[in-house]
Amino acid sequence: MVKRVAAAALTDSRQDYVKALFDLDSGAPVPVSSLARHLGVSPPSVTNMLARLAEEKLVALHHRGAARLTHDGEREALRVVRRHRILEAFLVRVLGLDWSVVHEDAEVLEHHVSDRVLDAIDRLMEHPSEDPHGHLIPDRFGRLPRRVLIPLGEMAEGARGVVREIHDRDARRMQRWKRAGLVPGAKVRMHAVHDDGEVFEVEVEGHRMVTGGGTLEGVFIEASNTGARR
Amino acid sequence: MVKRVAAAALTDSRQDYVKALFDLDSGAPVPVSSLARHLGVSPPSVTNMLARLAEEKLVALHHRGAARLTHDGEREALRVVRRHRILEAFLVRVLGLDWSVVHEDAEVLEHHVSDRVLDAIDRLMEHPSEDPHGHLIPDRFGRLPRRVLIPLGEMAEGARGVVREIHDRDARRMQRWKRAGLVPGAKVRMHAVHDDGEVFEVEVEGHRMVTGGGTLEGVFIEASNTGARR
DNA sequence: ATAAAAGATTAGCCTAGACAAATAAAAAAG
DNA sequence: CTTTTTTATTTGTCTAGGCTAATCTTTTAT
Numbered sequence: 271m272v273k274r275v276a277a278a279a280l281t282d283s284r285q286d287y288v289k290a291l292f293d294l295d296s297g298a299p300v301p302v303s304s305l306a307r308h309l310g311v312s313p314p315s316v317t318n319m320l321a322r323l324a325e326e327k328l329v330a331l332h333h334r335g336a337a338r339l340t341h342d343g344e345r346e347a348l349r350v351v352r353r354h355r356i357l358e359a360f361l362v363r364v365l366g367l368d369w370s371v372v373h374e375d376a377e378v379l380e381h382h383v384s385d386r387v388l389d390a391i392d393r394l395m396e397h398p399s400e401d402p403h404g405h406l407i408p409d410r411f412g413r414l415p416r417r418v419l420i421p422l423g424e425m426a427e428g429a430r431g432v433v434r435e436i437h438d439r440d441a442r443r444m445q446r447w448k449r450a451g452l453v454p455g456a457k458v459r460m461h462a463v464h465d466d467g468e469v470f471e472v473e474v475e476g477h478r479m480v481t482g483g484g485t486l487e488g489v490f491i492e493a494s495n496t497g498a499r500r
Numbered sequence: 501m502v503k504r505v506a507a508a509a510l511t512d513s514r515q516d517y518v519k520a521l522f523d524l525d526s527g528a529p530v531p532v533s534s535l536a537r538h539l540g541v542s543p544p545s546v547t548n549m550l551a552r553l554a555e556e557k558l559v560a561l562h563h564r565g566a567a568r569l570t571h572d573g574e575r576e577a578l579r580v581v582r583r584h585r586i587l588e589a590f591l592v593r594v595l596g597l598d599w600s601v602v603h604e605d606a607e608v609l610e611h612h613v614s615d616r617v618l619d620a621i622d623r624l625m626e627h628p629s630e631d632p633h634g635h636l637i638p639d640r641f642g643r644l645p646r647r648v649l650i651p652l653g654e655m656a657e658g659a660r661g662v663v664r665e666i667h668d669r670d671a672r673r674m675q676r677w678k679r680a681g682l683v684p685g686a687k688v689r690m691h692a693v694h695d696d697g698e699v700f701e702v703e704v705e706g707h708r709m710v711t712g713g714g715t716l717e718g719v720f721i722e723a724s725n726t727g728a729r730r
Numbered sequence: 731a732t733a734a735a736a737g738a739t740t741a742g743c744c745t746a747g748a749c750a751a752a753t754a755a756a757a758a759a760g
Numbered sequence: 761c762t763t764t765t766t767t768a769t770t771t772g773t774c775t776a777g778g779c780t781a782a783t784c785t786t787t788t789a790t
Binding site: 302303314335 | 737
Binding site for chain 2: 755
């Protein structure tokens with residue numbers, strides 16, 4: 271007996287798939303294997319589900335089974351993304367949970383919170399525009415401002431910027447970032463890149479540190495025009 | 501892909517069944533048919549699931565398939581009941597939703613909110629002891645104070661009491677009660693019973709009304725010793 | 731140009747939980 | 761006591777969404 275109060279046309283699983291396609295979209299169709307890895311299911315399951323989603327006109331299939339969202343699919347994905355981000359904001363701002371652990375709770379609740387409850391939560395927080403990781407929250411019509419961010423590890427030497435988004439689902443790593451001050455809004459400057467992009471000297475909010483590239487993956491920067499050229 | 505963050509040993513469906521058995525318990529084993537009606541599933545589904553729950557030692561089967569919770573089953577039921585009631589309180593007190601509509605949301609969320617989130621919600625409300633319908637909330641060890649209430653329709657003529665619980669899942673009916681002032685805490689007095697328990701003259705918070713028995717079903721009273729005898 | 735590796739698909743199976751139709755057993759009515 | 765009615769159970773299906781093992785297809789490397 272699966273009760274649906276969330277006015278969700280899509281099953282939980284379908285919602286997970288369209289959201290994954292949205293997350294993994296980088297211009298090109300997403301291969302079956304990436305999707306399988308991202309969702310933690312086997313490749314056959316992906317092939318199978320993509321066929322159904324294609325049937326339902328939520329995705330378009332491309333070469334070798336790779337898939338992209340259709341317009342409808344993207345609309346659905348944005349609905350889920352909106353729910354997810356509002357819930358994350360709620361869990362942190364209202365319930366006081368740590369930003370590094372809320373992802374998995376939001377991941378479950380996004381499928382089960384009714385529109386009524388979601389709206390009430392949104393109202394309570396006075397319609398936040400970002401979640402705790404800096405991701406913008408789509409509005410109720412699925413509109414999401416585009417912004418151009420670059421990975422911290424790809425900043426040029428001497429460039430300055432501001433941390434805007436933290437992409438990661440690994441709580442441990444996020445704790446580390448938090449301790450290092452790498453949170454949305456933090457000002458950073460790339461002092462030097464060594465060993466062909468393996469070691470970085472970065473300044474975060476005036477505090478200088480040296481770190482490996484792996485640590486930086488998942489931190490995204492809005493470049494400041496001041497300082498980059500000069 | 502069913503994700504479980506709620507540390508729930510039991511599937512959603514099993515949780516629904518044990519909760520239903522808890523709700524319907526009135527001393528005697530609950531017949532298959534009542535359970536089927538309460539859960540909105542067919543009798544064969546109930547027979548089938550009860551067999552599994554019996555296997556898992558959550559229920560004990562009696563004459564003609566009727567079932568009662570075992571100790572383990574009751575513990576599980578109380579966990580679910582606790583979640584449900586905390587969530588209802590939250591939806592009303594924090595999110596400002598109406599009394600009469602929160603049941604179905606809580607019904608869904610009770611299966612999907614993690615302990616972490618539930619505890620945070622409980623903390624935010626400073627550990628409420630009752631939900632919005634007056635039901636007591638079991639503590640984290642599943643302890644639930646017993647209290648003796650009588651249905652409003654069974655009050656003796658002249659008896660006084662206080663509304664303590666409202667049992668109903670029908671939003672419309674609850675709206676009516678609310679308008680009539682029949683909410684937990686309201687003082688009532690039964691003036692007269694006519695037509696063999698079909699028509700009642702009741703006084704609610706000083707305001708007298710006449711109503712049919714159907715309307716009163718689901719309202720439970722704590723008798724005041726003042727007034728009953730005198 | 732062919733062999734090896736990587737990636738996707740097919741085929742067949744599994745689980746949970748529901749359902750309807752047919753059957754059996756118990757209770758109530760005559 | 762037998763018949764009827766009510767209740768419960770059996771049997772056989774269905775759906776969603778997974779999985780593995782085996783089999784293609786591509787791509788990459790030699």
